[in-house]
Structure formats: structure tokens, C-alpha cells
Amino acid sequence: MKTNYDRSIELLCPTCASTFLSCQDELENEDSMYRCSSCDGEFSYETIKASNEDRIAAKVEEIKSEVFADIKKDFKKMFK
Numbered sequence: 001m002k003t004n005y006d007r008s009i010e011l012l013c014p015t016c017a018s019t020f021l022s023c024q025d026e027l028e029n030e031d032s033m034y035r036c037s038s039c040d041g042e043f044s045y046e047t048i049k050a051s052n053e054d055r056i057a058a059k060v061e062e063i064k065s066e067v068f069a070d071i072k073k074d075f076k077k078m079f080k
């Protein structure tokens with residue numbers, strides 16, 4: 001069974017939906033500001049997270065079903 005289900009989710013700019021967001025601070029944290037190099041907008045992490053919530057939730061579901069499929073496979077192997 002795989003142990004790493006980490007996926008990088010590309011966060012999109014809340015305004016122009018580009019992926020050119022970069023962190024303004026040297027140390028990325030929850031209070032960091034991000035700048036979009038496409039539309040020049042500045043957004044807080046919370047803003048970006050909120051506008052990407054649906055995509056993040058969809059990704060989580062995708063990973064969950066993948067994990068579940070793997071578990072089922074492992075179970076089948078165990079009982080062979």
C-alpha cells in the first residue's frame with residue numbers, strides 16, 4: 001500500500017484564476033500575503049484558501065477514494 005497521498009493543489013488567484021501566486025514573505029505562514037504576478041493583486045492566505053475551497057474539497061474526495069480503493073485491494077490480497 002502506498003503511504004504517501006500528498007498532492008499538491010495548485011491554488012488559483014481569486015481574481016484572475018492564474019497560478020502565478022507567490023508568497024511575499026520569506027517565511028510562509030497563515031498571515032502571509034501572496035501576490036499574483038498576472039493581475040498584480042495581493043491576497044491573504046485565507047482569501048486564497050476560501051476561493052479555492054471547492055477545488056480543495058474535490059481533491060480531498062479524490063484522494064479518499066484512491067486510499068479506499070487501495071485498502072480494498074490490500075484486503076483482497078490478504079484473503080487469497
Ligand SMILES: [Zn+2]
Pocket residue numbers: 013014015016017018036037038039040041
Ligand atoms: Zn491574479
